[in-house]
Ligand code: GLY
């Protein structure tokens with residue numbers, strides 16, 4: 250954990266300040282999930298919950314009540330229990346919740362059914378993200394119904410439910426200096442892992458063996474999980490955008506596309522590189538590769554303060570369309586090819602997304618129907634590609650089966666775009682040089 254508890258406390262303060270008086274916010278920890286029979290998936294805290302607490306235990310609920318006399322920020326969490334802890338690990342308990350995690354007040358989560366209806370009673374508004382956790386939604390309704398059942402005794406059930414996301418997700422979009430520090434570290438680990446995969450690659454290896462090289466490096470460096478399922482696609486598998494089978498043999502003469510990033514302290518990184526299995530690009534591969542690289546560089550240049558969210562995408566689309574037209578894969582006027590989206594035959598996804606605690610991070614892309622203006626501290630991916638699927642019609646066979654994407658993580662800063670993932674080469678010559686060593 251590298252972000253100071255004071256910063257988490259400050260975020261709760263900021264959220265409390267955005268709430269109306271006489272209201273309450275309820276933020277549950279992520280549920281545990283069964284993998285099979287009695288085996289659970291590795292626990293991952295909910296990003297909203299983690300953002301407000303740095304607290305990684307399951308079975309916990311954050312409650313924020315502006316103006317509450319006995320403390321405005323409350324953590325419900327598991328009670329310390331030597332027998333449970335002997336089997337499952339040390340718990341923070343209520344003392345840890347206030348002492349270490351700096352909550353104002355804490356209660357055993359086992360008592361929440363007795364305590365929460367009392368906290369809800371008389372509040373005008375409840376801030377709660379409905380629909381993310383069915384089981385927890387039912388609990389909230391039960392607590393509300395307990396108050397409703399007491400209306401005749403003068404109890405006052407809350408009248409409004411308001412989504413918490415609006416404020417919370419806007420806060421998450423602007424990364425603090427401490428968050429950027431963690432994200433740079435995650436980006437460096439992932440960049441080094443991609444370098445290792447390039448150096449390990451040999452014809453005849455299986456895609457999952459390159460995946461293993463990456464995951465090994467992630468963990469060696471302190472990341473406990475990838476930020477998303479790794480994609481390793483050799484040859485035409487690179488044209489399947491969400492290919493995760495990763496079980497084919499890598500062939501001499503093919504490219505391999507790797508989309509992989511580690512998660513560090515719950516922060517994501519997200520890198521794609523595409524390189525020749527043998528270490529040397531063919532002429533066709535290099536031609537398409539140079540177009541994608543030029544598109545990516547033109548898009549990164551647009552990730553600047555005062556520009557808007559869609560500028561990088563527009564730049565990438567223009568560069569790709571011009572490039573494809575030059576080599577005869579598209580035919581017509583560039584302006585028209587862009588307007589009628591002819592490029593989508595080869596480039597069918599968007600050029601990026603916000604990244605942070607979630608790989609596809611929260612934050613609005615449009616405000617009032619207009620593309621969002623980019624500001625200092627926003628972090629995005631820039632990831633154009635060209636995919637010439639083998640089954641495409643009216644395509645010169647020499648291009649078929651080539652899929653390329655290049656992806657970096659970029660911070661918008663007052664000094665211009667900062668590429669956090671620059672530690673792994675992307676110029677074709679640099680990749681070839683790295684693979685020769
Ligand atoms: N790896 C997920 C993405 O690139 O969006």
Ligand code: MN
Pocket residue numbers: 519601602630632656
């Ligand atoms: Mn991405």
Ligand code: MN
Pocket residue numbers: 508509519520521656
């Ligand atoms: Mn990616």
